[in-house]
Each structure stands twice: as C-alpha cells, then as structure tokens.
Amino acid sequence: MTEQGSRASDIRVDLLEIARLIEPRSTVLDVGCGTGSLLDYLVREKQVDGRGIELSPSGVNSSIAKGLSVIQGNAEEDITYYPDDCFDYVILSQTLQAMKQPDHMLAELLRVGRKAVVSFPNFGHWKVRLNLALRGTMPVNKTLDHPWYSTPNIHFCTIRDFVNLCGQQDIHLEQSMAINAKGYRMPFHNLFLANLMATQGMYVITRK
Amino acid sequence: MIMLFFMTKKIIEQTDIDGYAEVVTLGQGRPLLLDSGEQITSYDVAYKSWGTLNSDKSNVVLICHALTGDQYVRGINPITGKRGWWENMVGPGKPVDTDIYYVICINVLGSCAGTTGPASRIPGTDKSYGIDFPVITIADMVRAQTMLMDHLGIEKIFSVIGGSMGGMQALQWAADYPQRVNTVVAIATTWRHSAQNIAFHEVGRQAIMADTNWRQGRYLDHHDRPHSGLAVARMAAHITYMSESGLTSRFGRNLQDRDKLAFGFDADFQIESYLRHQGISFVDRFDANSYLYITRAMDYYDLSAAHDGVLAEAFRGTKTRFCILSFTSDWLYPTSESRHISRALNAVGARVSFADIDMNKGHDSFLLDCPELFNIVRGFLKSEAEAAGVRVL
Numbered sequence: 001m002t003e004q005g006s007r008a009s010d011i012r013v014d015l016l017e018i019a020r021l022i023e024p025r026s027t028v029l030d031v032g033c034g035t036g037s038l039l040d041y042l043v044r045e046k047q048v049d050g051r052g053i054e055l056s057p058s059g060v061n062s063s064i065a066k067g068l069s070v071i072q073g074n075a076e077e078d079i080t081y082y083p084d085d086c087f088d089y090v091i092l093s094q095t096l097q098a099m100k101q102p103d104h105m106l107a108e109l110l111r112v113g114r115k116a117v118v119s120f121p122n123f124g125h126w127k128v129r130l131n132l133a134l135r136g137t138m139p140v141n142k143t144l145d146h147p148w149y150s151t152p153n154i155h156f157c158t159i160r161d162f163v164n165l166c167g168q169q170d171i172h173l174e175q176s177m178a179i180n181a182k183g184y185r186m187p188f189h190n191l192f193l194a195n196l197m198a199t200q201g202m203y204v205i206t207r208k
Numbered sequence: 209m210i211m212l213f214f215m216t217k218k219i220i221e222q223t224d225i226d227g228y229a230e231v232v233t234l235g236q237g238r239p240l241l242l243d244s245g246e247q248i249t250s251y252d253v254a255y256k257s258w259g260t261l262n263s264d265k266s267n268v269v270l271i272c273h274a275l276t277g278d279q280y281v282r283g284i285n286p287i288t289g290k291r292g293w294w295e296n297m298v299g300p301g302k303p304v305d306t307d308i309y310y311v312i313c314i315n316v317l318g319s320c321a322g323t324t325g326p327a328s329r330i331p332g333t334d335k336s337y338g339i340d341f342p343v344i345t346i347a348d349m350v351r352a353q354t355m356l357m358d359h360l361g362i363e364k365i366f367s368v369i370g371g372s373m374g375g376m377q378a379l380q381w382a383a384d385y386p387q388r389v390n391t392v393v394a395i396a397t398t399w400r401h402s403a404q405n406i407a408f409h410e411v412g413r414q415a416i417m418a419d420t421n422w423r424q425g426r427y428l429d430h431h432d433r434p435h436s437g438l439a440v441a442r443m444a445a446h447i448t449y450m451s452e453s454g455l456t457s458r459f460g461r462n463l464q465d466r467d468k469l470a471f472g473f474d475a476d477f478q479i480e481s482y483l484r485h486q487g488i489s490f491v492d493r494f495d496a497n498s499y500l501y502i503t504r505a506m507d508y509y510d511l512s513a514a515h516d517g518v519l520a521e522a523f524r525g526t527k528t529r530f531c532i533l534s535f536t537s538d539w540l541y542p543t544s545e546s547r548h549i550s551r552a553l554n555a556v557g558a559r560v561s562f563a564d565i566d567m568n569k570g571h572d573s574f575l576l577d578c579p580e581l582f583n584i585v586r587g588f589l590k591s592e593a594e595a596a597g598v599r600v601l
Contacts, residue, residue, distance in 0.1 A: 067591020
C-alpha cells in the first residue's frame with residue numbers, strides 16, 4: 001500500500017529498461033508481477049492493456065488495490081489457461097530462475113505472447129565466478145540474497161546458458177541487453193563480455 | 209420534467225432513513241418468465257437503498273444477498289431488530305462508499321422479507337403459495353432484479369457485488385446481462401453447486417420435510433410452522449459456514465455451563481449450545497418453504513450448463529471487469545472454485561482479478577471484519593470508478 005502514493009516513474013531502473021521495450025497501447029501479461037509497479041507504470045505511461053499473475057498474496061492484494069487485473073496463482077500452472085497469441089508482450093522479470101521448468105516456461109511465454117521480455121540474474125558474472133573459485137561457496141549478495149538452502153531461485157543460469165537454451169528451443173533473440181548492478185544497460189554486445197560483466201541478462205525473444 | 213427529476217430524487221433520499229423496505233409490485237402486463245417455463249403475473253419486489261443516485265445514473269451498486277440474507281445491509285433490521293449484515297462493507301467512508309455510490313439491495317425472489325415467495329399470498333386469494341410456488345433458479349432471481357432496475361429507470365449498474373449466493377447472482381448478472389454490468393465483485397462463491405454442496409442442502413430440506421408440522425408444505429394454512437426441522441437445517445448448514453480451526457479456537461471441547469460431562473443428551477459442549485441457538489433464533493425470521501426453494505435454486509446453479517460444461521463460454525466477449533475473491537479456510541466454496549472462475553475469464557480475455565485471502569474463519573469470513581478484503585474491494589471499486597468515469601456527487 002505504501003507504493004500507492006508514489007509517482008509512477010519511481011520504479012526500479014531495470015524495470016524502466018523493460019518498459020522502454022514495450023510499445024504503447026499494446027497488450028501485456030506480467031508473469032510474477034510482484035506488487036504491480038511495472039504493470040502500473042505501463043498502464044499509466046504507455047496505456048497498455050495489462051494483466052498480471054503473482055504468487056504472493058500481499059503482492060496480489062496491493063496490485064488489485066491499484067486497479068490492476070492481477071490473479072493470484074502459480075505462474076507455471078496458470079499461464080497454461082491463457083489462449084494462444086493473446087498478448088503482444090509477456091514479461092518475465094527476474095522470475096525465470098524460480099521456475100520448476102524454465103524451458104517449458106519459455107515455450108509458454110511465446111505461446112501466449114507474440115514477444116516475450118525475459119530478464120534474469122547472470123550466474124556468469126565475474127564476482128560470482130570469483131566467489132566460487134576463491135571462497136568455494138554459493139554467492140549471497142544484494143541481488144541473490146538467499147543462502148543456497150532457502151533460496152526460491154532453484155534454476156540459476158548464466159547468460160550463455162540462456163542463449164544456448166534459446167538456440168535449442170528455436171527461439172529467436174530479437175534484442176540482447178546486458179544490465180549492470182544499478183539496473184542500467186551496459187554497452188556489451190559480445191557474449192563473452194556480457195556474460196562476464198553483466199549482473200542481469202535481458203532479452204526480447206520471439207518464435208522463429 | 210425537472211419536477212419529476214426532483215420527485216424521484218426525493219423518494220430515493222427518503223430510503224436513507226432506517227426502516228422497512230420499499231416494495232414495488234411488478235409483473236402486470238410483463239409477467240416474470242421463469243426457467244421452469246412457468247410465469248408469475250404479479251409479484252412484489254422489496255429493496256432498500258442508500259446514498260444518492262447521481263444525475264447520469266452511473267453510480268449504482270447492486271448488493272446481492274446470500275441464502276438467508278435480506279435487503280437490510282445497513283441500519284437496524286426491522287424484522288430482527290439487529291444491525292444490518294454488511295455494515296462493515298457498505299456505508300459512508302466504507303469500501304462500498306455510500307457517499308459516492310447509490311447502493312441498492314433487493315430481497316431475492318422466493319425469499320421472505322418482502323419479495324414474493326412461497327409464504328406470500330397468491331394475488332386475489334387469501335391463501336399463500338406454499339409448495340405451489342414455482343421452483344425458481346438463480347437466473348430467475350436475477351431476472352426479477354432486472355425488472356426492478358427497469359422500473360427504477362436504471363439501465364447500467366456500475367458494480368454488482370455479492371458473497372456466497374450473492375456472488376452467484378453477481379456472476380449470473382454478468383453472464384446474462386453483460387451490457388448492463390460494468391464490474392462484478394464475487395466473494396466466497398462458486399460457478400456451480402458441487403455434489404457436496406447439494407448433499408448438505410438435501411440434509412436441510414429432508415430435516416424440514418420430516419417435521420410433521422411441515423404438513424406437505426401447507427403449514428401456513430394450518431397456522432403451524434416446522435420449527436424443529438428448519439432449526440436442524442440451519443444447524444447443519446451453519447457448520448459448513450465455519451472452519452474446523454475457527455470452531456476449535458472458539459469452542460474447542462469446552463463444556464457449556466458445567467465442569468464435567470453430564471452423561472446425557474443435553475448440550476454438554478459449547479458448540480452444541482451455540483448451534484442450538486443458531487437454529488432456534490433462525491426460525492423466527494425465516495420461512496421454511498423459502499429455505500426449500502432457495503436451496504433448490506442454488507443446487508440448480510451451474511453457469512456452464514448452457515455451454516456444454518465450458519464455463520468460459522458463459523463470459524465470451526464480456527467487457528465486464530471482475531474481482532473474484534476467495535478465503536483460504538472456506539471449504540463450502542473452496543478457493544479452487546474461484547480459481548476456476550478466474551481461469552475461465554482469462555481464457556476469454558476478460559479483465560479479471562483474483563485473490564485468495566488468508567482468513568481462518570471459513571465461508572462466513574466474507575461477513576466478518578477482514579481488513580484485506582476491505583482494502584481490495586475499496587481499491588478495486590475506486591480505480592474502476594475512475595476508469596469508468598463515475599461522476600462523484
């Protein structure tokens with residue numbers, strides 16, 4: 001409820017990057033929409049027809065109170081109830097790594113949406129590699145703030161892993177973006193550098 | 209014309225005063241056609257209203273009541289002398305804000321608080337319908353409500369809101385009259401009665417009919433009433449309105465006015481005493497035949513029936529916006545039913561919000577003090593009112 005009073009432009013920088021990718025007046029499904037801040041921004045600033053799915057009751061309640069059409073549910077199960085091609089964009093922001101079957105999820109995103117915007121924490125980042133190499137422990141930092149035994153993030157991947165999976169699934173990478181710790185786009189187009197330097201990967205994907 | 213406008217406004221404002229409902233007699237020249245094929249040529253519809261209708265009639269909220277509810281949402285109920293059943297939800301500054309909305313609640317067809325039902329007199333005679341009243345459905349109740357809305361000159365309803373059987377009516381409104389309904393808030397409800405739902409209702413009906421005072425449904429002619437049967441029906445139903453954990457935390461195995469078991473069949477336990485009280489206090493305010501007819505209407509309810517069992521088809525093309533709410537501890541109309549409704553609405557691209565509210569008081573949670581419920585309903589209505597351009601007075 002605290003977010004109700006805030007200005008619509010006060011959303012996280014990386015969410016703003018996602019918002020830039022969305023055409024005005026399009027139809028959008030935000031899978032794992034949290035408290036609805038991105039969706040709310042898109043509805044107000046880009047006049048999209050927006051819907052959301054969210055697991056946490058508190059996220060759902062504050063989304064509905066904002067006037068957003070959000071349903072409480074499990075993303076992997078609920079997305080199967082949407083008809084084919086019913087959205088221009090499906091957004092999966094920082095959620096892929098919490099899915100039981102990320103590969104199935106990517107297929108579902110592109111079944112219900114013409115395009116999907118997917119962002120995920122990059123396990124190939126040099127600090128993660130260094131941490132594992134030197135300290136020999138799983139990383140716990142600001143973006144990955146759970147210890148290994150209680151993390152909801154059960155399927156971590158690197159940017160290269162993601163690109164490989166898309167290749168296997170015949171998914172076209174329309175736009176590739178490397179995002180830094182502050183949420184801004186980095187100027188890397190080289191996969192090796194992006195995989196080493198970016199804390200987040202962000203992709204616009206389509207069916208081939 | 210202006211005179212007429214002010215006169216209507218005055219009548220509407222008068223209903224603000226607590227007291228008996230407005231009653232309108234309808235059906236002359238436009239009989240009520242029922243799903244059974246029968247028709248009612250003259251019938252009363254009783255309703256109460258709060259707030260003021262705005263000039264473009266865009267602020268109408270219809271509250272639909274549950275099985276044993278009535279139109280007395282707020283204020284003192286003249287039948288029971290108790291406060292209205294949804295005062296925490298409806299009123300000035302409340303989630304359904306009567307400072308903004310013109311709120312109407314209509315006693316359902318077949319009930320016994322002013323709208324025609326089995327206890328009503330057959331027009332032109334001094335006999336009551338009793339068991340000769342036609343069997344009605346939820347769609348028939350809604351059809352009667354549309355007749356009243358037509359009579360009041362209200363075409364579009366900003367929001368139809370209801371819990372339990374009220375939620376069934378709200379969904380029926382959206383399915384049958386999509387162009388008349390802007391938004392729907394359906395709470396703790398279902399899209400069709402399950403075998404378990406029908407089973408509990410059948411126990412209640414058999415208890416009433418097994419009471420010798422029921423007299424084949426003609427008890428009013430004999431100045432009699434099947435009080436014991438109706439009380440047992442209410443007791444059985446009341447259990448389904450509460451959760452096991454709610455019962456345990458409130459009563460546990462606590463004894464009633466005694467410190468050891470009496471080795472008899474008095475109400476040893478507090479829960480027994482509580483249920484007996486629920487049963488006995490119910491019979492004074494409710495007609496046994498109404499209970500038979502309304503439970504039957506609920507059992508017949510299945511929004512998917514006309515669409516080969518595909519619920520989504522009941523809402524195809526709808527522009528109505530839905531807010532579907534369930535409670536985690538409701539086992540009468542469990543969360544899975546509300547989830548099914550929201551998925552069906554998604555399947556046809558309808559605008560739907562769905563939340564499962566964490567509350568441990570069972571089905572009746574929708575009537576209780578639940579801040580989460582209030583926040584969601586308030587926020588949903590407020591943003592939809594802005595989107596629909598509802599003119600604030």
